[in-house]
Amino acid sequence: MNGLPRAEIAEGFSQWLGTLADWARKHRDGTVEWRDVAGTGLLSLTVPEHLGGAGVGFEAVSTALETAAAGCGPGGLWFAVCAHLLACQEPLVAFGDSEQQQRFLPGMMTGDVIGAHASTEYEAGSDVLSVRTAATRAAEGAWTLNGSKTFVTNGPIADVFLVLARTAPGSPLAGLTSFLVPRGTPGLSVGPPIEKAGLQGSSLATLRLDECELPDSACLGGAGAGYAVLTHTMRIERALILAPTLGLMERALQSAVEHARMRRQFGQRLADFDSVRDRLVTMKINLVSAREMLQATARQADSGRLDHARSALTKVHVSRCFNEFCNNLVDVYGGYALLPETGAGLLLDDAVASRFYSGTSDMNRKIVAQGLGL
Incomplete structure (x- = not known):
C-alpha cells in the first residue's frame, strides 16, 4: 500500500x-x-x-x-x-x-x-481447525475440491469465490489452501439466498463443491498458504468492516435529532426532555468514539503496524458502540421505531449482526486477551 x-x-x-x-x-x-x-x-x-x-x-x-x-x-x-x-x-x-x-x-x-470469501462451514466458523472442505490432488498440476460453505456474503451474485480448503492433515499453518473459484466452474453450485434479518441490501448463500477441479494457478499464494491468506484477511477485515456503520450512525443521529426537535409531547418538544437529550448525547459519544478508534486503526494498517489484537479490539469496540447507539436510537423514537420510515428497527438488526460476523465479539475478546499476554 x-x-x-x-x-x-x-x-x-x-x-x-x-x-x-x-x-x-x-x-x-x-x-x-x-x-x-x-x-x-x-x-x-x-x-x-x-x-x-x-x-x-x-x-x-x-x-x-x-x-x-x-x-x-x-x-x-x-x-x-x-x-x-x-x-x-x-x-x-x-x-x-x-x-x-x-x-x-x-x-x-x-x-x-x-468477489465473495468462503471459509465458514456449518461446524467451522471461527474454528479453522475444523474445516472439512478438502482439496486433493487429481493429477499433476490439478486439484479436486469437495465440501460446502455457508453464510457466504455476496454468494448469490458473486463472480469469483475465495474458498478455503484443507490440502494436508494437521496444523493449519501448512494444511490449508485458498482457491480462486470462478462462478460456473464445473462442480460448483450456489444455493438460493439465505433468509435473514438485518443487513438489508446484502445476500448470503451456501456453496457446494462436488468434484470441482481446479488448476494449480487457482491457488492464491500457492499451496499451503491458506492460513496466511486467512489471517491477513481477517486482520484487515476486522479493522475496517464496520467503517460504513459510522456513516449509518451519522445519518441516523441527524434524523433522530430532527425528530426530537419536531415532535411534541406534553406541550413541549422531545428535545426539551433531559432523558431524550441524554440519549442523543450518548449516541454522539458512541459515534465519535467509534470513529476515532477505527480511523486510528486504519492508520496503523497503512503504516504496517496493525496487529491482530488491535484489529480485534477495534471490531469489539465499534460494534459495542454501534449496539449502544441503536438501543438509544429506538428509545428516542419510542413506538415510531417500529415504522419502517425511521429505519431504526433495521439499524438495530444490523447492530446485532455486527457482533457476530468477522469473528464473534467473544472470539475477538479472546484475541485481545492473548495480546495482553493472558
Whole structure:
C-alpha cells in the first residue's frame, strides 16, 4: 500500500471525497446498485497504482465508506461492498500473482466482477481447525475440491469465490489452501439466498463443491498458504468492516435529532426532555468514539503496524458502540421505531449482526486477551 494520500494527491482525494458525498446525497431516496458504487471509484482506493488502482490506503477507504454510507444505501449494501473489498480484493492484492491480479482485479474495481470469501462451514466458523472442505490432488498440476460453505456474503451474485480448503492433515499453518473459484466452474453450485434479518441490501448463500477441479494457478499464494491468506484477511477485515456503520450512525443521529426537535409531547418538544437529550448525547459519544478508534486503526494498517489484537479490539469496540447507539436510537423514537420510515428497527438488526460476523465479539475478546499476554 502507498499509505495515506501523499501531499501531491491529498487535495485531489479531498475533492473526490466531496464528489462522493454529493453522489451519495443524490441517491439517498433511491436504490443503489453495485455498478453505482463502482462508478464512484470507491472500489479502486486500496489497490496500488501499478495495478490500476488509486493506491491511497486504508484510512482513505474507511473515510470514503463512512461518507458514502452517511448519504445513502441500506447497511447491508455497504457490508457487501466491504466483504468484496476486504475479504476478496485485498487478499488478491496481497497474495495474488500477476496473472491472478490481471485476471480479476480490473473487473473488481469496475464492479463487473464481484468477489465473495468462503471459509465458514456449518461446524467451522471461527474454528479453522475444523474445516472439512478438502482439496486433493487429481493429477499433476490439478486439484479436486469437495465440501460446502455457508453464510457466504455476496454468494448469490458473486463472480469469483475465495474458498478455503484443507490440502494436508494437521496444523493449519501448512494444511490449508485458498482457491480462486470462478462462478460456473464445473462442480460448483450456489444455493438460493439465505433468509435473514438485518443487513438489508446484502445476500448470503451456501456453496457446494462436488468434484470441482481446479488448476494449480487457482491457488492464491500457492499451496499451503491458506492460513496466511486467512489471517491477513481477517486482520484487515476486522479493522475496517464496520467503517460504513459510522456513516449509518451519522445519518441516523441527524434524523433522530430532527425528530426530537419536531415532535411534541406534553406541550413541549422531545428535545426539551433531559432523558431524550441524554440519549442523543450518548449516541454522539458512541459515534465519535467509534470513529476515532477505527480511523486510528486504519492508520496503523497503512503504516504496517496493525496487529491482530488491535484489529480485534477495534471490531469489539465499534460494534459495542454501534449496539449502544441503536438501543438509544429506538428509545428516542419510542413506538415510531417500529415504522419502517425511521429505519431504526433495521439499524438495530444490523447492530446485532455486527457482533457476530468477522469473528464473534467473544472470539475477538479472546484475541485481545492473548495480546495482553493472558
